[in-house]
Amino acid sequence: xxxIGVVGAGVAAAAATFVVDEARPNADVxxxxxxxxxxxxxxxxxxxxxxxxxxxxxxxSASERVSDLLTEQLDDDGLVDVAERVYTFDxxxxxxxxxxxxxxxxxxxxGLTQIAKRLFARTGAxxxxxxxxxxxxxxxxxxxxxxxxxxxxxxxxxxxxxxxxPAPQTADLLRGSEWESPVKxxxxxxxxxxxxxxxxxxxxHYPFELDRPYYALVNTDKEHAxxxxxxxxxxxxxxxxxxxxxxxxxxxxxxxERYDDDPTANVDALAAHAAEIVGDDRLTDxxxxxxxGWRYALTxxxxxxxxxxxxxxxxxxxxxxxxxxxxxxxxxxxxxxEVGEKLAFGL
Numbered sequence: 001x002x003x004i005g006v007v008g009a010g011v012a013a014a015a016a017t018f019v020v021d022e023a024r025p026n027a028d029v030x031x032x033x034x035x036x037x038x039x040x041x042x043x044x045x046x047x048x049x050x051x052x053x054x055x056x057x058x059x060x061s062a063s064e065r066v067s068d069l070l071t072e073q074l075d076d077d078g079l080v081d082v083a084e085r086v087y088t089f090d091x092x093x094x095x096x097x098x099x100x101x102x103x104x105x106x107x108x109x110x111g112l113t114q115i116a117k118r119l120f121a122r123t124g125a126x127x128x129x130x131x132x133x134x135x136x137x138x139x140x141x142x143x144x145x146x147x148x149x150x151x152x153x154x155x156x157x158x159x160x161x162x163x164x165x166p167a168p169q170t171a172d173l174l175r176g177s178e179w180e181s182p183v184k185x186x187x188x189x190x191x192x193x194x195x196x197x198x199x200x201x202x203x204x205h206y207p208f209e210l211d212r213p214y215y216a217l218v219n220t221d222k223e224h225a226x227x228x229x230x231x232x233x234x235x236x237x238x239x240x241x242x243x244x245x246x247x248x249x250x251x252x253x254x255x256x257e258r259y260d261d262d263p264t265a266n267v268d269a270l271a272a273h274a275a276e277i278v279g280d281d282r283l284t285d286x287x288x289x290x291x292x293g294w295r296y297a298l299t300x301x302x303x304x305x306x307x308x309x310x311x312x313x314x315x316x317x318x319x320x321x322x323x324x325x326x327x328x329x330x331x332x333x334x335x336x337x338e339v340g341e342k343l344a345f346g347l
Contacts, residue, residue: 002027004343005147005156006125007133007173008164009033010040011329012319012336014119015069016162019340021123027344029125030155032147034132037113038120040164040320041294042329044111047205051238052245053112054203054292056329057216057230058082061104063330065337070106074118078109080236084215091223093277098220105215109237112329136161136177138314145315160315160343166296167194167303167322183310190307194322199227199297200255202270203290204246206282209233217277219251226273227251246283248274255293263291298327312342 002024006013009031020027037043041055061067070079082105088098108114120127133155135148144157163170171192174184216230228249233239248270250258258266267289275283302325308318319339324331 002160003156003158004029004160004162005145005158006031006162006164007136007147008040009038009116009120009127009129010164010320010332011042011116011119012321012323012332012339013162013164014038014116015333015336016317016319016340016343017123017125018119019337020344021125023341023344025124029123030158031120031125031127032131032133032149032155033127033129036129038127038129039113039116040332041297042112042115044113045203045290046111047288047290049240050205050232050243050245051109051111052203052232052247052290053107053235054201054247054290055294055297056112057228057247058105058107058112059115059329059333061106061330062328063334066330066333067104069333069337070115074122078114078237080107080109081105082107082215082234084213084231084234086216086218087214088220089217089224089277090219090221093224095217095277095279098218107235107238109235111238115329115333133173134176136163136173136179138177138179138181140180143315158315160317162317162319162339162343164319166196166320167191167299168196168296170318181314183307183314187307187311190304191318193301194303195300196296196322197252197298197300197327198255198259199252199294200250200259200266201292201294202248202250202267203292204248204267204271204274204283204286205288206244206246207242207287208244208282209242210244210278210280212278222251224273224277225250225254226270226277229274229277246274259293259295267291299325300327301325312346317343
């Protein structure tokens with residue numbers, strides 16, 4: 001029986017696991033996830049009657065294969081499409097309509113985390129949450145891999161291992177791995193060179209409904225402290241009628257500078273920015289807030305293919321948006337599907 005270990009339960013890992021299970025139903029797949037949730041940055045929280053995607057905002061229909069996965073292969077019950085457009089704003093906060101919409105913006109009534117949940121649910125994979133992998137170990141004689149968690153428990157042996165964390169965390173994991181190979185140094189360097197942007201996010205709720213023609217605002221010149229503002233009430237099932245919920249994401253420089261500052265002060269600052277950009281002073285005073293720092297939020301490049309290919313020859317695979325080179329959920333999903341095919345038909 002083929003045995004595969006997966007580090008991380010993001011959407012790319014979920015897609016890879018889904019493909020393996022479809023093609024090799026007798027494969028034994030074990031997924032180890034450090035957090036209590038599934039989906040990585042395709043993350044959802046709930047508060048009373050509110051549902052909100054506080055990491056990735058939606059899935060674009062830019063990939064035919066991913067569109068087919070969401071609308072045909074998986075149960076599309078609860079899949080929702082944001083109809084309103086995304087407008088733009090500049091460093092001065094001036095809002096303009098931007099370009100015409102270019103496809104679907106999908107989420108679920110229950111939030112984006114449904115993608116990973118539904119993919120894993122369709123498989124026989126054993127998913128272990130709150131299990132942080134700290135060591136990757138290679139047995140050259142047996143040609144297998146073992147994963148060791150923070151409690152010292154060993155998982156495996158595996159014929160192949162899939163690494164799904166963001167590139168900086170994957171590089172750290174491999175740098176400390178027990179794997180003697182000329183491939184290792186080049187692989188670590190290639191992954192460590194992948195640039196990532198940090199994002200600090202504020203979630204702002206209001207007991208009134210905003211009247212705006214757009215779903216979201218994006219800063220196109222990258223010169224404003226805020227990079228993105230979106231309205232969760234535009235997603236059916238997320239926010240009760242007569243209320244508003246804004247997801248405000250700071251830009252990279254602001255987020256790095258204030259990442260460890262007092263969260264209350266950060267939320268207040270982003271609320272003030274949102275009020276100025278949207279043009280409504282009431283937004284400075286939300287009645288309920290949440291926040292999240294994403295140290296490794298958005299990839300700004302991809303790793304060199306050569307070292308990744310060489311690692312695959314040894315049974316070690318990497319997956320995620322940083323492998324695809326595009327910080328989009330559909331890119332991560334498509335990469336996961338491709339890695340799943342390599343695993344299913346290459347072992």
